[in-house]
């Protein structure tokens with residue numbers, strides 16, 4: 001879909017958000033920010049989101065709040081950004097980093113200098129001041145060389161890492177070195193979601209602004225209050241709720257959607 005076609009689409013269109021998201025990913029690929037693998041990941045995500053009714057489950061909202069509490073409690077929180085996250089929600093990454101005083105680090109599964117630099121530049125265009133990732137002077141143990149690269153003063157030093165759409169191997173490796181992982185992933189069965197201290201089973205386009213909203217609401221709370229939010233969250237319960245919504249959900253909330261998605265877009 002072209003810019004012109006998207007601008008003609010009314011926001012009331014039942015597929016508006018989904019089409020806008022897809023458009024941003026397309027643009028990300030054109031700008032060299034998003035990889036071709038990223039296109040496939042987007043397709044997988046869309047299928048899960050469709051089955052969830054393209055809404056934030058109450059348990060995903062609880063997870064977003066717990067993630068916000070973790071970020072406030074952290075000594076050194078880092079938001080990890082890949083090509084899909086940069087294409088979809090650059091302004092939301094910058095806003096969340098500001099509210100919780102987190103570093104932003106570009107971290108790619110398929111790392112190339114060109115794509116690293118394009119993403120750093122894209123984030124700067126959206127208001128980020130200091131973007132980490134280019135130094136690449138530390139390694140996460142347990143991963144092959146290229147995929148292990150992080151910044152020593154970024155993810156290397158972090159105690160809490162928000163890793164949206166992370167690949168399962170790296171999610172496991174980060175957890176193994178004792179980092180608290182907050183994962184956004186629409187697939188409640190993926191290893192990334194299952195290894196997370198806080199799995200947020202929601203679309204990144206809804207989850208990030210939601211975490212930021214909770215972070216604003218929780219700012220200024222005592223460590224005891226924040227810890228109570230963290231302790232009140234059960235990852236297994238949230239994963240089960242998401243899985244049962246996907247497996248057992250009715251299509252009521254999006255009754256018009258299938259007809260709208262037939263044929264041409």
Ligand code: ATP
Pocket residue numbers: 040041042043044045046048084088165166167168169184185186187190191192193202203204205
């Ligand atoms: P693993 O089991 O190792 O975690 P995977 O099969 O999940 O691997 P990918 O396909 O690379 O590996 O992962 C992409 C993940 O990102 C999928 O689970 C998909 O549901 C999720 N995803 C894609 N787009 C979004 C999005 N916009 N918001 C949230 N999650 C998304």
Ligand code: MG
Pocket residue numbers: 165166167168185190191192193
């Ligand atoms: Mg995964």
